[in-house]
Each structure stands twice: as structure tokens, then as C-alpha cells.
Amino acid sequence: xxxxxxxxxxxxxxxxxxxxxxxxxxxxxxxxxxxxxxxxxxxxxxxxxxxxxxxxxxxxxxxxxxxxxxxxxxxxxxxxxxxxxxxxxxxxxxxxxxxxxxxxxxxxxxxxxxxxxxxxxxxxxxxxxxxxxxxxxxxxxxxxxxxxxxxxxxxxxxxxxxxxxxxxxxxxxxxxxxxxxxxxxxxxxxxxxxxxxxxx
Numbered sequence: 064x065x066x067x068x069x070x071x072x073x074x075x076x077x078x079x080x081x082x083x084x085x086x087x088x089x090x091x092x093x094x095x096x097x098x099x100x101x102x103x104x105x106x107x108x109x110x111x112x113x114x115x116x117x118x119x120x121x122x123x124x125x126x127x128x129x130x131x132x133x134x135x136x137x138x139x140x141x142x143x144x145x146x147x148x149x150x151x152x153x154x155x156x157x158x159x160x161x162x163x164x165x166x167x168x169x170x171x172x173x174x175x176x177x178x179x180x181x182x183x184x185x186x187x188x189x190x191x192x193x194x195x196x197x198x199x200x201x202x203x204x205x206x207x208x209x210x211x212x213x214x215x216x217x218x219x220x221x222x223x224x225x226x227x228x229x230x231x232x233x234x235x236x237x238x239x240x241x242x243x244x245x246x247x248x249x250x251x252x253x254x255x256x257x258x259x260x261x262x263x
Contacts, residue, residue, distance in 0.1 A: 110209035135223040143172045147215040150187040155214045159191045161234040
């Protein structure tokens with residue numbers, strides 16, 4: 064009887080140890096899986112001024128005719144988010160309300176940039192409630208930042224330094240621009256690549 068009890072306890076401890084090892088292995092695999100399916104964040108592109116560089120100061124006009132400078136230093140200003148959008152881009156239409164909410168929550172100055180006829184742009188401003196935001200219309204800003212696809216965003220600080228940039232199509236992507244800046248990396252993708260390299 065005593066022998067049976069001892070054997071039973073030994074087997075129980077062996078099972079507990081095996082389960083503990085299995086749990087540790089499972090926890091590691093969950094971590095690896097999390098890194099593989101982690102959000103990519105805003106997709107950075109090779110063209111245009113690099114992250115960490117000072118954005119060019121581009122003289123421009125809002126759609127209402129006010130003279131403004133896009134990029135360059137703006138002492139005392141908050142973070143500035145340039146949102147490149149188009150009335151013919153379905154993703155842009157979905158992203159505009161998210162960008163407005165994001166800018167409000169993060170206390171970021173939001174500037175919309177487009178390149179279309181004034182009539183089309185005014186229709187988009189009316190449809191999406193953008194009358195309270197600066198809206199730059201023309202090709203100069205997009206060409207300076209070498210924007211090829213939309214929607215595209217560039218985050219600038221008060222000194223005009225490009226903190227992060229990339230193609231965005233969700234609020235998560237917009238948030239990744241600020242997260243990349245706070246983490247001191249060029250993009251969320253760079254951070255994830257570094258983490259994957261450490262796990263390999």
C-alpha cells in the first residue's frame with residue numbers, strides 16, 4: 064500500500080514537471096507567434112526626406128488662399144501631422160474621421176494635403192467636416208515628400224524634423240507613427256525586425 068502511494072506521488076510529480084516544461088515552451092511559442100503577427104504599423108517608403116532629417120520648408124496656400132509654410136521649423140508648435148489624401152481614394156475617406164479623432168486625442172496639429180481641382184477638394188472638405196483644418200491643395204508638398212500612394216502621413220516636430228512617416232490605412236497605423244517616435248526608432252517595422260533578429 065505504501066509502495067503504491069509513493070509510486071503514485073512520484074508519477075504525479077513527474078507529470079507536474081512535464082506540464083511545467085510544456086507551459087514554458089508554449090509561452091515561448093506564443094511570444095514568437097505574437098512577433099510574427101504583430102501589427103506592421105505605417106509602411107515606410109524609401110523616397111522623400113528621411114526620418115530624422117529636417118523637412119523642407121515649402122511655401123504653400125490653403126484652399127482658402129492663406130499663405131502657409133509646410134515643413135520647416137514652427138517654434139512653439141505641437142507635433143504636426145501631414146495627411147495626404149484624395150477625394151477619389153476610398154481608403155482616404157475611411158481614414159479621415161480616424162485622423163481627426165487621433166489628432167484630437169494625441170493633441171497633434173492636423174494638416175490635410177491634396178492635389179485636385181478646387182471644386183473637388185471643397186466637396187471633400189464639406190463631406191468630411193474639414194473646414195476647421197488647414198487644407199493645402201496643389202502638387203508642391205506631395206512632390207517635396209515624394210508621396211506616390213495614398214493615404215500617406217508625415218509626423219513632424221516643432222523643429223521640422225521628420226519623426227516618422229508612411230502609408231497609413233487605419234488608426235493603428237496612425238498611432239504607430241507616434242509610437243515609433245516615442246520608441247526612438249525609424250518605424251515600427253524596424254523595431255519588429257530587431258525583435259525577430261533577437262529571437263532567431
